[in-house]
Amino acid sequence: MAITAGRTGEGHGRAAAGDGMRRISLRTALVALIAASVIPCAVLVHLTWWRTTLAVSRNLVDTLELQITEAVRRAWWGRVLEVQGLSRTLHQALDTSPNAESAERILATAATSMPALSWLVHVPRSGRDVIAIVDETAERTRLFRTDQDGRVQAALDVARSPLGLTPIAAPETRLAILSEGWAAEARSFDEPGWVDVARTPAGGERAVAYVDPTGGALLAAMIGYERFAELLGAIPVGRTGRSYVLGPDGRIVIASRAPDGVAPAALDPVALAAGRVVAARPAATLNVNEKTRLDVGGATYAVGLSPLWFQGWQLAVIVPEAEFLGEINSTIGWVAMGLAFFVLLAGAGGVLAARHLVGGPIARVVADLAHIERFELEAVPRRVSRLSDIDRLSEAIVRMSLSLADFAKFIPTDLVRSLVAEGVRAQPGGSRREITVLFADLAGFTGLSERLGDAAVPVVSGFLEAASRAVAAEGGTVDKFIGDAIMAFWGAPRADPDQAARACRAGLAIARCLDGLALPPEVRAALAVRVGVQSGPAIVGNVGSANRLNYTALGDTVNLASRLEGVNKRYGTTVLIGSSTRDRAGPAIMVREVDTVAVYGRAEEVTIFELIGLAEDGPRPGWAEAYEEALAAYRAGRFAEALAGLATLRRDRPEDGPAARLAAACEAFLRNKPGAEWRPVTALDEK
Numbered sequence: 001m002a003i004t005a006g007r008t009g010e011g012h013g014r015a016a017a018g019d020g021m022r023r024i025s026l027r028t029a030l031v032a033l034i035a036a037s038v039i040p041c042a043v044l045v046h047l048t049w050w051r052t053t054l055a056v057s058r059n060l061v062d063t064l065e066l067q068i069t070e071a072v073r074r075a076w077w078g079r080v081l082e083v084q085g086l087s088r089t090l091h092q093a094l095d096t097s098p099n100a101e102s103a104e105r106i107l108a109t110a111a112t113s114m115p116a117l118s119w120l121v122h123v124p125r126s127g128r129d130v131i132a133i134v135d136e137t138a139e140r141t142r143l144f145r146t147d148q149d150g151r152v153q154a155a156l157d158v159a160r161s162p163l164g165l166t167p168i169a170a171p172e173t174r175l176a177i178l179s180e181g182w183a184a185e186a187r188s189f190d191e192p193g194w195v196d197v198a199r200t201p202a203g204g205e206r207a208v209a210y211v212d213p214t215g216g217a218l219l220a221a222m223i224g225y226e227r228f229a230e231l232l233g234a235i236p237v238g239r240t241g242r243s244y245v246l247g248p249d250g251r252i253v254i255a256s257r258a259p260d261g262v263a264p265a266a267l268d269p270v271a272l273a274a275g276r277v278v279a280a281r282p283a284a285t286l287n288v289n290e291k292t293r294l295d296v297g298g299a300t301y302a303v304g305l306s307p308l309w310f311q312g313w314q315l316a317v318i319v320p321e322a323e324f325l326g327e328i329n330s331t332i333g334w335v336a337m338g339l340a341f342f343v344l345l346a347g348a349g350g351v352l353a354a355r356h357l358v359g360g361p362i363a364r365v366v367a368d369l370a371h372i373e374r375f376e377l378e379a380v381p382r383r384v385s386r387l388s389d390i391d392r393l394s395e396a397i398v399r400m401s402l403s404l405a406d407f408a409k410f411i412p413t414d415l416v417r418s419l420v421a422e423g424v425r426a427q428p429g430g431s432r433r434e435i436t437v438l439f440a441d442l443a444g445f446t447g448l449s450e451r452l453g454d455a456a457v458p459v460v461s462g463f464l465e466a467a468s469r470a471v472a473a474e475g476g477t478v479d480k481f482i483g484d485a486i487m488a489f490w491g492a493p494r495a496d497p498d499q500a501a502r503a504c505r506a507g508l509a510i511a512r513c514l515d516g517l518a519l520p521p522e523v524r525a526a527l528a529v530r531v532g533v534q535s536g537p538a539i540v541g542n543v544g545s546a547n548r549l550n551y552t553a554l555g556d557t558v559n560l561a562s563r564l565e566g567v568n569k570r571y572g573t574t575v576l577i578g579s580s581t582r583d584r585a586g587p588a589i590m591v592r593e594v595d596t597v598a599v600y601g602r603a604e605e606v607t608i609f610e611l612i613g614l615a616e617d618g619p620r621p622g623w624a625e626a627y628e629e630a631l632a633a634y635r636a637g638r639f640a641e642a643l644a645g646l647a648t649l650r651r652d653r654p655e656d657g658p659a660a661r662l663a664a665a666c667e668a669f670l671r672n673k674p675g676a677e678w679r680p681v682t683a684l685d686e687k
Contacts (some may be wrong), residue, residue, distance in 0.1 A: 010619065011451070012150065012626075013377065016665070017527070028197050036623055045108060059065075060449045063410060064674060067361065069136075069597040071235070071236075078458075079231055080095065080210075080658055083117070083210050083221050083223070084210055086221065087192065087210050087212050087219055087221050088192070088212065089110075090107070090110050090120075090122075090219055091212050091214055091217070093106050094106060094107075094217065094219065095217070096254075099436050103122065103124070104143055104145070105452040106398070107120055107122055107133050107143065108133060108143055109144075110133075111133040114639075117221055117223060118207055118222050118223055118224035118226075118227045118665045119200055119201055119209075119220075119222035119224075120133040120218050120219075120220070120221055120222070121133075121201060121218070121219070121220040121222065122217065122218070122220075123183075123217060123218040123219075125216055134591060140650075143451065144201075153357075158375075180197065181218075182195045182197045182198065182211075183218070183220075184220060186209075186211035186220060189211060189213050190459060190599070191215075191453075192210065192212040192672065193210070193211065193215075194208055194209065194210050194211075194213065194310050194604060195208070195209050195211055196208055196311060197209050197222055200222060200224055201222075204511065205224045205225050205226055206224070206225045207222045207223055207224040207225060207227075207228075207472035208222070208223055208225075208310070209221060209222040209223070225253075225254050226257075228245070228254050229254050229256055229257040229307065230256060230257050232244075232245070232254065232256035232257070233253075233256040233257040234417075235256075237256070237317055237318075238318060238319050238323050239323055240319075240320055240323050241267075241317065241318055241319035241320065241323070242253075242255070242256050242271075242318055243256040243313060243315065243316070243317050243318075244256065244267075244271040244274070244315075244316040244318065244633050245308065245313050245316070246274065246275045246278050246305075246313065246314045246315075246316050247269065247275075247278075247279065247310050247311075247312065247313060247314075248279070248286060248311070248312030248313070248314075249275075249279050250272070250274075250275030250276050250277075250278050250279030251274065252268065252271050252272065253313060255268065255271065267301075267318050267320075268385060269296050269297065270294055270296045270301045270303070270318050271316060271318060273294050273296050274292075274294065274303045274305065274316045277290075277292060277294075277303075277305070278305065278314050278316075284377070285310075285667055286307065286312055286314075287307035287309065288307070289304075289306045289307070289477070290304075290305040290306075291303065291304050291305070292305070293321075299320060299322060300320075300321040300322075301318050301319065301320050301321060302318075302319045302320075302321055303316060303317070303318050303319075304316070308685040311409075321607075325553065337673050341486060344444075350651075358390070361383060361385045361390045364383055365393055365394055365397060367398065368380045368383070368394070368397050368401075373403075380397060380398060380401040381398075382394060382395065382398050395457065430539045430540055430541020430542065430543065430554075431496075431539070431540060431541060432537055432538070432539055432540075433491055433492045433534075433537070433538060433539075433540045434491055434499075434537055435489045435490060435491035435492050435499065435535070435537075435538050435540060435553055435557065436489065436490045436491060436499040436500050436502075436503040436532060436533065436534070436535040436581060436584070437487070437488075437489045437503075437533070437534055437535075437538070437557055437558050437559050437561035438471070438476070438486075438487070438489065438490075438506060438507055438510075438531065438532070438533050439485060439486070439487055439532045439533075439564070439565040440467055440485060440486050440489045440507070440510045440529060440530070440531045440532075440565065441484065441485040441529070441530050441531075441561045441565055441566075442460060442463050442484040442485070442486075442527060442528075442529060443529065443530050443568075443569065444526045444527045444528055445459070445460060445525065445527060446484075447524065447526070448526050452523075459517075459519065459523065459527075460483075460484045462517045462519075463484065463513060463514070463517065464481055464486055466510070466513035466516060466517065467484070467486045467510045467513060469508035470506045470510050470513060471486075471488040471506050471510075473506070473509070474490070474502040474503070474505050474506040474509075474522070475490065475491065475496065475502055476488045476490045476502065476503065476506055477489055477490070477492070477493075478550065479551075479552050479553065480550075485565075486510075487558075487562075488501050488506070489504055489538075489553050489558075491667075492540040492553065493540070493551075495550060499535070499584070500533075500535050500580075500584030500585040500597065501579045501584075501585045501586075501588040501589060503533050503535075503581065504533060504575075504577065504585050504588070504589045504611055504614075505614065507533050507575045507577075508532040508575065508611060508613065508614065510529060510531055511529050511531055511574045512525060513529065514528075514529060528574070529574060530565050530566070530569065530573075530574060531564065531565060531574060531575040531576070531611075532562065532565030532566070532567065532568065532575075532576050532577075533561060533564065533565030533569070533575070533576070533577040533578070533581050533611070534557050534558075534560045534561035534564055534577065534578040534580065534581055535557065535578065535580040535581040536555075536556065536557035536560075536578075536580050536582050537553050537555065537557060538553040538554060538555035538556075538557045538558055539553065539554045540552075540553045540554075556602070559601065559602070560578060560599065560602065560606065561578075563599040563600065563601075563602070563672040563684075564576045564577065564578060564599075564608060567597065567599065567608065567684060570661070571595070571658050571661055572655075572656070572657015572658065572659050572660060573594065573610045573657055574610075574658070574663070575610065576594065576609065576610060576611070577591065577608070577609050577611050578606055578607075578608060578609075579606060579607040579608075581609075582607075582609050587615055588614065588615055589611060589613075589614055589615060590611075590612050590613040590614060590615055590617065590620050591609040591610060591611055591612060591624075592609065592610050592612060592624035592625075592627055592628055592658075593607065593608075593609050593628050593631060594608050594609060594610050594631075594658045595607075595608055595631070595658070595661075595662075595682050596608070596681050596682065597681065597682045597684050598683045598684065599680070599684050599685070600685055601683055605645065605681045610658065612624060623649050623653055623656070626645055626646075626648065627646070627649055627656075627658060627659055627662070629645050630642040630643075630645035630646045630649070630659075631662060632661060633645060634662060634665065634666055634680060635680040637669075637674075639667075639669045639670050640664040640666075640670065641664075642662065642666045643663055643666045643667065643670075644658050646662060646663045646666070650663060665682075
């Protein structure tokens, strides 16, 4: 078999050098590529959208917080202006009041209509009588008339009617009214203003009071801190926000209280944090509106600070950002999930598309290349693909396989497959192997070809084709064609423990191959098949030059197989095998021992056997045993006995070549008795 050696070894060396490299499949690479393309884009889109949404949302929160702060401030200053307006109106009414009873009714009516007030205190010009009004509930108002020392002189209940004052039993009660510092501070005012009251007339909570000392009489409208808290709580600050009044030192002065009296403390730490911001302000910026954002306890709060223009107090409106951003964050979460689903969907679609359009076709093309690598050229189909590059690649592979198929007709492709499978490189070299060699020749073809001319080519091609199929069917390797002869061997490049029996079966099939060819009767009658088989050691490998090699077998076993094929002509047999093949094949074959010969060019004699069938074909024929008995008599020098045994055989099988040759030898020795040095070995002086 001829093999052209090129740069395959170099390419193999490069491939081997990269064996340590981690490799991934095309499908995995496509999936990674799709993921690397889709995921960063999705993440970038999501981050951009998230940052934009967050910025817009925070601007919205700031706007809403500013609106809430302004709404609280407007509501608060509305209360303040309402108190101030009531104070001015009362002062004018009291100045024109004709008597104390009328003043009391005016004060009672004002207190009843102004539930925001905690106390309403009036000190007449005389400075002797003090009237204190307390609005305890929306339905109950009490009036106390005291002296300047705070002792109650009379107590009236005005709950039934503002004009119908009903005396009530009043215990000995003393109200702190003018004994506090706020009264002296109020009398020093040139115009109405606000003062901080340390104690209300009842001596309880702190309060703030709007005082009007106009005309010598003193009118003070007091709002206690508790009522202040309720007033702040009545002004809505979102769903969960809260209002605080902070002192200039950052302490909580007043915390809003819900209308139901509940004062949630969850936002108190935030108010204290806002108080620290207020305390850290320079004095010049104390009365400046400010909005800030504070992170407390893992949550973010929007805080609006605005001055109340009273003792450095600051109104702090606190709103949790989650109140506004909760839905937005939820939307962001849903969008993130949607993007993740989109990425998965796009990735899955991309993977399916890649597998259908790229991965699958390339995998099939790779499989086609694997067929070519194994020289299975008939298994390479044309792959039609929607991708032009893959379509052209498949077309090129098909053309390559067709070219190789044409080239493969000049070499034994089965051997090439075996060499590729065994990893045998196309370079000179070989090894000693135990093989079985077969030679088969088409006897009579030389003379026939002279008569037939060009018409002889189909005859020999048909024979060689049938012989090649017989060898391939038994797992053998066709080494070469030699004119009208074929050489094949078993046991290389792959070891085969059943090689001898396989070669024998192939030899029998070759011997019968002419029967399957469509030949004219005269051509068929002129042809015969001769087969020689021998087993033994041989040198098997690539023989030749660096550019052209022949994977073949060399040695005595090959030469003897070739000689045995030619010996068939001398004995009139079809298939002859050597003793080593007989021993290796064992009971699988059916033979008759023909002779012991010394072939041309070989000093050592060999016992040859005619292969007459397989053990499975039936019992061994009697004529084979009769021949071997005659052969044993011949070897013992009993030539007459041998002739007698052959007589029946020759009568029944007149065409039997070995019997005719043995009989001729016996007759010759009967005429001329051999000498003492005679040995029953037939010397063959021809190839």
